[in-house]
Amino acid sequence: MDAKRIAECLCGVLADTYVLQLKSQNYHWNVVGMNFHSLHAMFEEQYAELALAIDGIAEQLRNLGGLAPATMAEYLALTRLSEGDSSLGATQMVGDLLESHEAVLARVHECAHVADEEDDESTEDLMTQRMNAHRKTIWMLRATLGHGEAGLPPAPKPAKDGKPAKAPKAKKKSPKAVG
Ligand SMILES: [Fe+2]
Numbered sequence: 775m776d777a778k779r780i781a782e783c784l785c786g787v788l789a790d791t792y793v794l795q796l797k798s799q800n801y802h803w804n805v806v807g808m809n810f811h812s813l814h815a816m817f818e819e820q821y822a823e824l825a826l827a828i829d830g831i832a833e834q835l836r837n838l839g840g841l842a843p844a845t846m847a848e849y850l851a852l853t854r855l856s857e858g859d860s861s862l863g864a865t866q867m868v869g870d871l872l873e874s875h876e877a878v879l880a881r882v883h884e885c886a887h888v889a890d891e892e893d894d895e896s897t898e899d900l901m902t903q904r905m906n907a908h909r910k911t912i913w914m915l916r917a918t919l920g921h922g923e924a925g926l927p928p929a930p931k932p933a934k935d936g937k938p939a940k941a942p943k944a945k946k947k948s949p950k951a952v953g
Pocket residue numbers: 802818
């Protein structure tokens with residue numbers, strides 16, 4: 775088992791989860807509009823769930839012998855997410871959280887695949903728990919946006935060799951006009 779390889783992917787998951795927790799907290803504090811109360815409460819549930827997850831991911835890293843990155847500078851260097859934008863409208867905040875959870879789900883899926891290849895059942899179990907949590911949140915955010923497709927995103931199907939299928943791709947933001 776290559777513990778260093780697993781620790782590297784866990785560092786990425788930790789950074790993404792931390793940045794997403796702060797983004798959820800940002801939107802909990804700064805959301806405005808007629809749906810203020812329900813969104814304020816939903817974002818709080820989400821950041822609280824992520825905060826618990828962060829501790830488990832960091833402690834799994836320590837279990838593997840790695841140091842847990844624990845500064846904002848490290849998280850910003852490791853994350854694939856953008857930071858929250860407190861000037862967004864309520865619907866844009868929900869959309870941004872949806873895209874972010876989809877991106878973290880994809881990264882957790884990659885890490886589950888690495889853990890599987892390295893025969894690290896405990897990291898694989900933790901990543902499965904995280905995938906389930908992100909899938910549930912994605913369903914709630916999609917339902918909030920009134921997407922007709924609202925429903926749990928499909929579980930990754932195991933391929934013939936027993937390995938998980940490729941990670942679902944995060945939705946890309948529409949390209950911004952240049953110039
Ligand atoms: Fe609060």
